[in-house]
Structure formats: C-alpha cells, structure tokens
Amino acid sequence: MKHRVFALLLATAVAAVARGENIVFPPDAGIRSVKEFGAAGDGVTDDTAAIQKAIDTVKGVPDTLYFPNGTYLISDSVGIFNGKAHSRDRFISYQGQSESGTIIRLKDNCPGFGDPAKPRIVFSVYEGQGTGDVMHSYVRNLTVDVGRGNPGAIGLRFMSNNSGAMYNVTIRSSDPKMAGRIGLDMRQGQNGPCLIKNVTIVGFDHGVETNDTFSLVFEHLTLRNQNALGFFNFNARTTIRGLKSVNTVPAVRSAKWAHLTLVEAELTGGSADNPAIINETPRLFLRDIRQSGYGGILRDASGKLHTGAELAEWFEGKGHSLFGNALSSLRLPVKETPEVPWETDLAKWVSVPWSKAGEDISEAFQNAIDAAAKEGKTTIYIPRRPGTHQYPRFSRPIRVHGSVNRIIGMCNIVDLSDPSGRMSSGEQAVFTFEDLSAPAVVVERFFLLGGWKGPKTAPMFENRSGKAVVVRNLGHSGLHKKPSSGGEWFIEDAPVKGVNIGPGECCWARQLNPEAPEGDLITVKGGQMWILGLKTEGRTRHILATDGAKVELLGGVSYQSWGKQPLDPPMFTIVNSDASLTFGFYHWNEPFTTIVEETRGNETRTLSRKELKDYHLPLYRAGAPAAGGK
Known part of the structure; x- marks a missing residue:
C-alpha cells in the first residue's frame, strides 16, 4: 500500500512539473502573499494563525492571496466559517505558485480531525449561511494534504456563484489507509454555478460530495483510491466531462433530486461486486463511458444492471424530437481550451x-x-x-x-x-x-x-x-x-x-x-x-x-x-x-x-x-x- 501511495503522489508531482507551473507576478501587481502575514511555509512552523489572519484581512474585496512554493503546516481549520450573506465573507482568489510545490498540510493525528462522524473542514473557501452572492471565488495551483491519522478531515470546501473556479488543484490524504472523510466538499447550500477543472483527489471515504446546487461543472477530474465512493452527486445539478476514476468502489452515485450529465469517463480498477455508476434519479445522461473490473457499468434508477465495458450513449426518461430525428446527441467535435503558457519572465x-x-x-x-x-x-x-x-x-x-x-x-x-x-x-x-x-x-x-x-x-x-x-x-x-x-x-x-x-x-x-x-x-x-x-x-x-x-x-x-x-x-x-x-x-x-x-x-x-x-x-x-x- 505504501508503495502505491508514494507512486500516486509522485505521479501528481511529475504531472505538475510537466505543465511547467511557476505562477509568478510582478511586485506591483497588487497581490497579497501569505508571507506578509507571517506564514513560513517551511513544513515545520505552525502557519495556522498566519494564514487565517491573511484570509481575514483580504476577504471582502476581490484580491488575490498568494502562496509561494512551500509546505504550510496547519493544526486547525483555516478559511471562512459561519459566513453571512451580503458580507465580507467572499471574493477571495487563492493562488499557489505551483500545484506540486505549494502544499497546505494538516498535522498528522491532529486533534479535532479524528472522528468521521464529526468531520471538520481543513480549508474552507466558504462555509455558512446559504446565499447566492459568494462570487468570484478561485483556488488555483496548489495542494491540500490532510496528513495521516485524520479520518474526520474534509480536505477543501469550495463555494462560488456566477463566476468562480478551481484549476490545477490536488486534494489528498497521506494516510496509508487513505483516511479522510471527503476530499472536495461542494455541499454548501446554493453553490454554483462554478467550474472545477484539472483537479485530482487521492483517498478519503468520498472523493467529491455535493448537495443542493445551481450548476456544478467539472472537466478533467481524477479520483483515486477512495474508500467508499468516488463522486456522490446528491441533490445537485452536475455536469462532468473527462472523469478518470481508479477505484474498487463505485465511481459515481447520483441520488435524490440530482441531475447528472456525464460524458467521456474512464472508470477503472473496479470490483466485480460493484457497478461503476449507481443512479437513483430519473435525471441522468451518459455518453462514452468505459469501465474495467466492475460487475456492471450502470445500475439505473429502476435497479436494472447494465453490463459491458462501454456505454456509447444512454439516458433516463423520455427523449424528444418533433421531426422524427434519431434520439442521439449531436456529437460536435470538442476542442480543449488552448493553454497559453504563463509568462515567467x-x-x-x-x-x-x-x-x-x-x-x-x-x-x-x-x-x-x-x-x-x-x-x-x-x-x-x-x-x-x-x-x-x-x-x-x-x-x-x-x-x-x-x-x-x-x-x-x-x-x-x-x-x-x-x-x-x-x-x-x-x-x-x-x-x-x-x-x-x-x-x-x-x-x-x-x-x-x-x-x-x-x-x-x-x-x-x-x-x-x-x-x-x-x-x-x-x-x-x-x-x-x-x-x-x-x-x-x-x-x-x-x-x-x-x-x-x-x-x-x-x-x-x-x-x-x-x-x-x-x-x-x-x-x-x-x-x-x-x-x-x-x-x-x-x-x-x-x-x-x-x-x-x-x-x-x-x-x-x-x-x-x-x-x-x-x-x-x-x-x-x-x-x-x-x-x-x-x-x-x-x-x-x-x-x-x-x-x-x-x-x-x-x-x-x-x-x-x-x-x-x-x-x-x-x-x-x-x-x-x-x-x-x-
């Protein structure tokens, strides 16, 4: 197990380096660095108070809080908690220098994070009153690590409305048993619309969990080594393209009033005892799904198990065509958004x-x-x-x-x-x-x-x-x-x-x-x-x-x-x-x-x-x- 964990973390670091990440800004750009507030980023000093001070200072105006490369050790939750609508509890962009080099890490066996029945958030973009005006939240180019021996840890809670995104972020457990409650927590009421792109989650009981949302869009999401479930789409309106799951447990479950559109998914490593996708709602569209190892590719809302390694296109409910067209999607050619290299000079x-x-x-x-x-x-x-x-x-x-x-x-x-x-x-x-x-x-x-x-x-x-x-x-x-x-x-x-x-x-x-x-x-x-x-x-x-x-x-x-x-x-x-x-x-x-x-x-x-x-x-x-x- 230890060798497998190390290999996954090394692969994540190599991927970040391959992207050539070195996000830097001129001195007069107007960003605020956590180093200004006393954060050391040396992996030894407790940076909890410094990071919280930085967040409390920066929130409420659309500023960027910058984390230079380093390991920022924390011993308690950081971020915005008990947030209020129409207040200063919003508008922050969190920017790391690189996904593999900027690490916010919870101390091993940290008090308060040991009970999965009473989970606690490690890093919170927003937690609090339901509201639709937590706009322009961003988390880019960093890693959140919940350490070892913290089975009640929730890695990162994200919330944004209208505009807001996560790019090039890893959320991981370093525990040999992949301990942790949730990797990416999208359960804040009235979340979305927002974009989650190029995000990797390693470990935790659930990789991603949602609740009542307006629209969540994921592209190129990677889930690895979850203990119970990859992605729990609970009561959310969610669109996913390019999901890669390496898990023995089910990759996706969609339940209650959830809507799910899932296209171009590769779900590997499955156990024959589980289906790759569990659907409990009549609002589901699937296209170009591939699985290996699972006992079936889909258990639909009626309880029927769909077998096979591939599912070209399938949806719950009744399709419509007023002029007698075949009920299949248009399949326009898809181009990736061009990646303009970040200028480091x-x-x-x-x-x-x-x-x-x-x-x-x-x-x-x-x-x-x-x-x-x-x-x-x-x-x-x-x-x-x-x-x-x-x-x-x-x-x-x-x-x-x-x-x-x-x-x-x-x-x-x-x-x-x-x-x-x-x-x-x-x-x-x-x-x-x-x-x-x-x-x-x-x-x-x-x-x-x-x-x-x-x-x-x-x-x-x-x-x-x-x-x-x-x-x-x-x-x-x-x-x-x-x-x-x-x-x-x-x-x-x-x-x-x-x-x-x-x-x-x-x-x-x-x-x-x-x-x-x-x-x-x-x-x-x-x-x-x-x-x-x-x-x-x-x-x-x-x-x-x-x-x-x-x-x-x-x-x-x-x-x-x-x-x-x-x-x-x-x-x-x-x-x-x-x-x-x-x-x-x-x-x-x-x-x-x-x-x-x-x-x-x-x-x-x-x-x-x-x-x-x-x-x-x-x-x-x-x-x-x-x-x-x-």
Missing part, C-alpha cells in the same frame, strides 16, 4: 499604470499593448489596489495585436464609458484582436470588465486575427462578442450575455452563465456552438439557432427566480438547424410555457413544459428529419 509583463479611483486608463491601456507588441512582450496587466474598492475606467476601443497573448485584470472591476457612441451602436467592439503572432490570446481575471454601468449594447470582443481567443474567469457588461467569420472562441467560467456566433465561427463554452431580461442570451446564426454546463436566469430565450447552425448543450439548469417577467418566449428556438439539448430546470417562479420551438422549412412545432417529466429535458434532438421521419 517578468520583464515580458507590461503594466497599465493608474493611481486613483476612476482614473481613465484608455491611453495607458493601448500604449501598453502597443509597446508590448513592438518589444515582443506577452502579458498585459492592470494592477490591483489591494484592500480597496478603487478601480480604474476606460472610454475608448482597444486594439490587441502582435506578441500579446494574455490580458490579466488582477480581479479588478474596470468601468467602461462610451462618449463617442461607436461601441454602444455595435460599430466597434470594445476589444478587437488582429494581427496576433501567438496561436491564442487569453483575457482573464476581471471581476467585472466594463463595470456595473457599462453600455448594455456594446459588444465586448471581436476577433479578426484568425487565432483562438480564450475568455475566462470574468464577467462583463454589454454583449459578449461580434460575429467574426472563421474565428475560434473558448469561454470558461463566464457570467455574460449576448453571445453571438456567426457563420463560419466555432465556440466551445464551459460553465457559461448568461443572465439578462432584455433579449436572447445566445444566438447562433450559421455557426457552431458546444456548451458544457449552462446556467441561466431570466425568462428570456436561452438559445436561438438559425441558418444551418449546429448547437450542442450538455447539462446545466434554468433557474427562474425573477418574478413579474413580462416575456414568455420559447426557451430554445431552432430554425432549419441541428441541435441536441440535455438540460434541467429549477423553477422558483413563472416557468416557461414552451421549452422548444423548432421550424423545418415552413412548418413549426413546439414542445411544451407539460410534456416533460421530473423538471428535466433528458434529450432533445433537432435537425433534418431522419429517413422515414414525420
């Missing part, structure tokens, strides 16, 4: 300087980009004024070109005004990408780009470069983008609206959260869009697909909490286009009357809410009628 970072709240940085912003392009530099950053709610603004369009491959907002809110009216009219996007030399450019880490009062009709992005554009970990005002023929877009963890995909464009979105009462949330006109996890608010049309568009929606939830809404359009409108939709509903008030309206030629048919069961659309398939179809 700080001489290649260019600052957008500002010194006071409300300062117009328009010229400084464009000058920074122009200087970087001229000198072959890569990274543009807008420094934070840590501990404050002071932010800059800008008032003109920005051209991104040359060697620039990353624009990083450092969690700022950057207000936008439009005195010329060119952006509000749609004539000019706020950011235009053209003549780029790198294969991809990423815009990331803005709490809100455009501010709270930015022009509602201004398109934020336009891509004339022919290169890939990645937009992630940000919200913004206005519309998301202008259509640009031939462009490739990647959206991750983004509360936005007005996503418009035009002819010849392709977009891959992970954890997309459009909210707006004014008009259509997503329009695809002749282009192609793939969505992994969609969460919406507002009784307005979610997707309009026309002119031969191709749209695939895999999982998510429509959360109708807004009262007195005058509109009651179809949730999805498909006009002479192809689409497949699997989706859930959480209707608090005034649900949609019509779920799908599809037009083929001159004929229009509708699917009403009354035709669905269990607040769920297991699968809808739109497109040209199959041979012999109606």
Whole structure:
C-alpha cells in the first residue's frame, strides 16, 4: 500500500512539473502573499494563525492571496466559517505558485480531525449561511494534504456563484489507509454555478460530495483510491466531462433530486461486486463511458444492471424530437481550451499604470499593448489596489495585436464609458484582436470588465486575427462578442450575455452563465456552438439557432427566480438547424410555457413544459428529419 501511495503522489508531482507551473507576478501587481502575514511555509512552523489572519484581512474585496512554493503546516481549520450573506465573507482568489510545490498540510493525528462522524473542514473557501452572492471565488495551483491519522478531515470546501473556479488543484490524504472523510466538499447550500477543472483527489471515504446546487461543472477530474465512493452527486445539478476514476468502489452515485450529465469517463480498477455508476434519479445522461473490473457499468434508477465495458450513449426518461430525428446527441467535435503558457519572465509583463479611483486608463491601456507588441512582450496587466474598492475606467476601443497573448485584470472591476457612441451602436467592439503572432490570446481575471454601468449594447470582443481567443474567469457588461467569420472562441467560467456566433465561427463554452431580461442570451446564426454546463436566469430565450447552425448543450439548469417577467418566449428556438439539448430546470417562479420551438422549412412545432417529466429535458434532438421521419 505504501508503495502505491508514494507512486500516486509522485505521479501528481511529475504531472505538475510537466505543465511547467511557476505562477509568478510582478511586485506591483497588487497581490497579497501569505508571507506578509507571517506564514513560513517551511513544513515545520505552525502557519495556522498566519494564514487565517491573511484570509481575514483580504476577504471582502476581490484580491488575490498568494502562496509561494512551500509546505504550510496547519493544526486547525483555516478559511471562512459561519459566513453571512451580503458580507465580507467572499471574493477571495487563492493562488499557489505551483500545484506540486505549494502544499497546505494538516498535522498528522491532529486533534479535532479524528472522528468521521464529526468531520471538520481543513480549508474552507466558504462555509455558512446559504446565499447566492459568494462570487468570484478561485483556488488555483496548489495542494491540500490532510496528513495521516485524520479520518474526520474534509480536505477543501469550495463555494462560488456566477463566476468562480478551481484549476490545477490536488486534494489528498497521506494516510496509508487513505483516511479522510471527503476530499472536495461542494455541499454548501446554493453553490454554483462554478467550474472545477484539472483537479485530482487521492483517498478519503468520498472523493467529491455535493448537495443542493445551481450548476456544478467539472472537466478533467481524477479520483483515486477512495474508500467508499468516488463522486456522490446528491441533490445537485452536475455536469462532468473527462472523469478518470481508479477505484474498487463505485465511481459515481447520483441520488435524490440530482441531475447528472456525464460524458467521456474512464472508470477503472473496479470490483466485480460493484457497478461503476449507481443512479437513483430519473435525471441522468451518459455518453462514452468505459469501465474495467466492475460487475456492471450502470445500475439505473429502476435497479436494472447494465453490463459491458462501454456505454456509447444512454439516458433516463423520455427523449424528444418533433421531426422524427434519431434520439442521439449531436456529437460536435470538442476542442480543449488552448493553454497559453504563463509568462515567467517578468520583464515580458507590461503594466497599465493608474493611481486613483476612476482614473481613465484608455491611453495607458493601448500604449501598453502597443509597446508590448513592438518589444515582443506577452502579458498585459492592470494592477490591483489591494484592500480597496478603487478601480480604474476606460472610454475608448482597444486594439490587441502582435506578441500579446494574455490580458490579466488582477480581479479588478474596470468601468467602461462610451462618449463617442461607436461601441454602444455595435460599430466597434470594445476589444478587437488582429494581427496576433501567438496561436491564442487569453483575457482573464476581471471581476467585472466594463463595470456595473457599462453600455448594455456594446459588444465586448471581436476577433479578426484568425487565432483562438480564450475568455475566462470574468464577467462583463454589454454583449459578449461580434460575429467574426472563421474565428475560434473558448469561454470558461463566464457570467455574460449576448453571445453571438456567426457563420463560419466555432465556440466551445464551459460553465457559461448568461443572465439578462432584455433579449436572447445566445444566438447562433450559421455557426457552431458546444456548451458544457449552462446556467441561466431570466425568462428570456436561452438559445436561438438559425441558418444551418449546429448547437450542442450538455447539462446545466434554468433557474427562474425573477418574478413579474413580462416575456414568455420559447426557451430554445431552432430554425432549419441541428441541435441536441440535455438540460434541467429549477423553477422558483413563472416557468416557461414552451421549452422548444423548432421550424423545418415552413412548418413549426413546439414542445411544451407539460410534456416533460421530473423538471428535466433528458434529450432533445433537432435537425433534418431522419429517413422515414414525420
């Protein structure tokens, strides 16, 4: 057993090194290091009080708390506990220097963590009152280790709303028996939407456990050596792509009111006494599932055991097609989000300087980009004024070109005004990408780009470069983008609206959260869009697909909490286009009357809410009628 544990931990470290992780920032970027608060990170000193002091100081403003490489030994829980809604108990980004090098480790045999019946959280992003406004929580590039002899330990509790994510994180038990209660705890009430990506969990009774949530999206999740269950999807609305489980126990169990969309899973190491997946709810969609060693691949909600090593596609409940299509998903080609290398040479970072709240940085912003392009530099950053709610603004369009491959907002809110009216009219996007030399450019880490009062009709992005554009970990005002023929877009963890995909464009979105009462949330006109996890608010049309568009929606939830809404359009409108939709509903008030309206030629048919069961659309398939179809 000891050799196996060591091999797994070594593999995790090697993987992190292979990614070349060394997340560093310029001195004036505005991050706060735990070393400022007295943390030693030497694996010997008790850093509990220093880390807690840092969290208590930083919380409540969208700052970044940085953990340089080192082992931070703790003897008690750290983080936010007994949190209150609409308070300072939110908004923190936790950033490690590297997944394998930054380790928060609980002392072995630590008092208070010995009873699985009375579990305690080691590291808490948020624990407390149920609320929907713990926004912009991030945990990146670090490891949480619950040590040895701590069977009551919960590794990490994560919570975020609208935007928030975990990237490149390991949560592990170093105990020879893999002791620990839960690795990743997603049970906080009203959790989501949020994105969990490139996360590895080693050991614990349960690798992941959920409870009542709005939308949880996982991509490339690895579970190893759990004692009782890999992933317990309890009462949550969850979407998972790329699950890898190495376990003798069941890999997944979905129960109570849970929704689960699971695609591209490899579930190995199973025991013949167990099924790989246990489903106890009528809201399940599975695709491309492979297992080895288990007694079956699925025990469904009726108790039936499905045997075999592979499951190509399967769902609980009734699928729908108004024009006689085969009830199978569209299977659009999936591209991974491009990984733009983190610039470790700080001489290649260019600052957008500002010194006071409300300062117009328009010229400084464009000058920074122009200087970087001229000198072959890569990274543009807008420094934070840590501990404050002071932010800059800008008032003109920005051209991104040359060697620039990353624009990083450092969690700022950057207000936008439009005195010329060119952006509000749609004539000019706020950011235009053209003549780029790198294969991809990423815009990331803005709490809100455009501010709270930015022009509602201004398109934020336009891509004339022919290169890939990645937009992630940000919200913004206005519309998301202008259509640009031939462009490739990647959206991750983004509360936005007005996503418009035009002819010849392709977009891959992970954890997309459009909210707006004014008009259509997503329009695809002749282009192609793939969505992994969609969460919406507002009784307005979610997707309009026309002119031969191709749209695939895999999982998510429509959360109708807004009262007195005058509109009651179809949730999805498909006009002479192809689409497949699997989706859930959480209707608090005034649900949609019509779920799908599809037009083929001159004929229009509708699917009403009354035709669905269990607040769920297991699968809808739109497109040209199959041979012999109606």
